Amino acid sequence: MTISDSTSDAFLKDFHYVATIGATANNGVDRQAATDEDRQSRTWFADWVNNRGYQLRIDGIGNMFALIEWNPGAPFILVGSHLDSQPLAGRFDGAYGVIAALHAAEEVDQRIRNSGSKPPFNLAVVNWFNEEGARFAPSIMGSSVSAGLMDEQQMLAVTDLQGTAVGDALDSIGFRGTDERPTAAGYAEIHIEQGRILEREKTQLGAVDGSWYTQKLDIEVIGEQSHTGATAMADRHDALIAASKIVLMVENVTGDFEAEQLVSSVGQFVVEPNSPIVVPRRVHLVADLRSNEKEVVETARGKLKDEIEELAQASGLKIAVKDFDIRPNRYFPESGLELQEKVAADLGLSIRRIQTMAGHDSIAMNTVVPTVMMFIPSADGVSHCEREFTSDDDMVAGLRALTEVAFAMIHGELDDGGSQEYGGPHDGGLRTEGSQA
Template sequence: MERKVNLERIKKDILTLAEIGRQESDRGIYRMAFTDADIEGKRWLLDRIETAGLEAKTDGAVNVSGILAGKSDAPRVLIGSHIDTVPCAGALDGTLGVVVALECLRTLREQGVQPERTLELIAFSDEEGRFGGMFGSQAVCGQINPKSLATMTDLNGILLRDELQRHGYDPMAALDAARDPESIAGYLELHIEQGPVLDRTHKTVGIVDEITGLFTWSVTLRGEANHAGTTPMEMRNDAFMGLADFAHEVPRILAENGSDRSRATIGKAQILPGAANTVPGHVDFSLDVRDTSETILDELSAAFRKALSAIARHRNLMFEFQQKSYLRPVACKDEIVELLLRQAQQLGLEYERMPSGAAHDAQIMGNLVPVGMIFVPSKNGQSHSPAEWTAWSDIEAGANLMLQTVVEMSSS
């Protein structure tokens, strides 16, 4: 029997879930973690799992699972993603991976397939980091502790524990979500690329081999505010000129110390005092640096520090930086990558072997178990926007690749 997903059922689920949390004013979806809309989405998913005849569960971190029991108690295969969103989101980020995982399990159940290994759909909580991390997958990996549960807040100062309690959940139960890595054979995630590569190269799927690591800095340059008309150019301690010098150094540093997978971005800057007739005396800015090699990340960090130090001396500035976050790069399991490549070839799909430049739940899970990822194209590279979309034909191809891969992983 040829196994294929039911695209019409995938369409219906995606479009139905997209209406939960949608605002008519901008057509964006507002299903941020542990808002009322997110909890409604979780209830919808539990209902869809039960309707499919699968076992539905929710753990202490409010991760939602759907289970197709296997013949043996061998380590299970997990497949999934997340259904929470950023503000003003599109319909596919995270959601696609959850809906496709559900479709894979219900397709196998309908066809009377009982896999050797148990298959589990998992929809992780708060992948988008409303509370500063990837709460659901971090809980599964045992990275949550009582202190973090007591102190995690969103940008508005709302405590995670208060949001959990508001919906009737015990925050401390999240500690019980941790899994034994010996109980999991691997984790698979299908996701939109959220970038332009597949769309521009006209490839149907991407096979991810590495998930980028990253560090983010908050950097301050301090000079001296002064009158724009009376302060000669050579007598200025202009903090903004220090930022400008540093911005021009970024391409050189990437070329000399990075790789073709390196990225560096100054995405936010504040110039103070912020008056048109005043030499800037203070600049705060962000630096986001990514690469799939931890060694290269270390080298880039050292090079950026050295450049900042040299610029500060030259411009007579003081500088300081604070590392706000660090995520270790994760390599996808070679055996899973090779399996995905082989299945893509057998299905006759045009594919690209590529890194993931964005963090996903697979990055957290990769610290615990073998992981693999499938990308499908994002139209015009757009994501985190109501314009986010993927052709149905590409979604169907990615879903069938996931189905064939899951069948093989669950039978070995």
């Protein structure tokens, strides 16, 4: 069984329409969490759900759920992703997974109604809040709150760089809800790979079997503000000079390991007072370290902290380093991997097992319920960029696979009766020390 041409056509129409919400000049989107552009995409989601007579729920952290209930009182298989984006981002990341989930769910609903059967589980499509973490850190916020990995009240109090709290921002766009979350029995998500393995190997699907160890460092450099022209060089305490050296440290530490064994970057960098005639007094930056091996990240972290301490002593500046957003390796259930492989074989699609270096809502959900994560190819491996691209054919192939996975999951094909400890090693889960200031 496979989806109809009308289903794939309707999906593509919706996908390309949503890409116009927050569209940028170079075919990307900018829909950061709880902005007006995010409000528009959320309104589209709500209208889509209401127009089909499904039940819409919005919880206290802004997660949106479209409920399809055939078996009153039974728990739900969740399918979905997120509609928020990075600044000047691609139009596929996250949004593809939500829109594919909506159309997969509608197809499954039609099958169930035509058959007159009552599956053991109901189905719900979810749009998670603030997966990207661009405006509000940490990322993967809505799904992590849902999974009990982050505290809802603490996350509602998180502020952006302008001092606006998550709760206030959600109130301002009308999407801070009070509804109860549906009881989840499983979760499935489809996403672009954001790498080039599938494209390079000409493979249509990736069955994600595990995630990389991730850790961020929240770094604050404190110097002294002074005049760029009138202050002697010997008398300056320039926070930006020290922060620039730290950026290079974060880049250079990867050279201590085998190629691509460790990836690192400084993605956020805030300079104060950011005036052309003032020596900077404060710089805040966030360093990101990732590897498939926890020990590699911890070794790199240790070296960076030692080098930063030496820099602080040599420069006479105060430099504070906090561990932030630590995510252990997670492993997806073997039964879910086998299900994806069976579905791919039935549909005539090529598939391979693959790891994810990026974080996803599926990683949070995988700690509490059996979870499936699927990838489709990304052109040139480019993501978080307006040049991000995946073909219509690859998106439809993924939609076909997601539909069959969802259909199997509502019939209990991934239910293990609670015998499995999800996610692999449980060494503390997500931790969120540090701040976004």
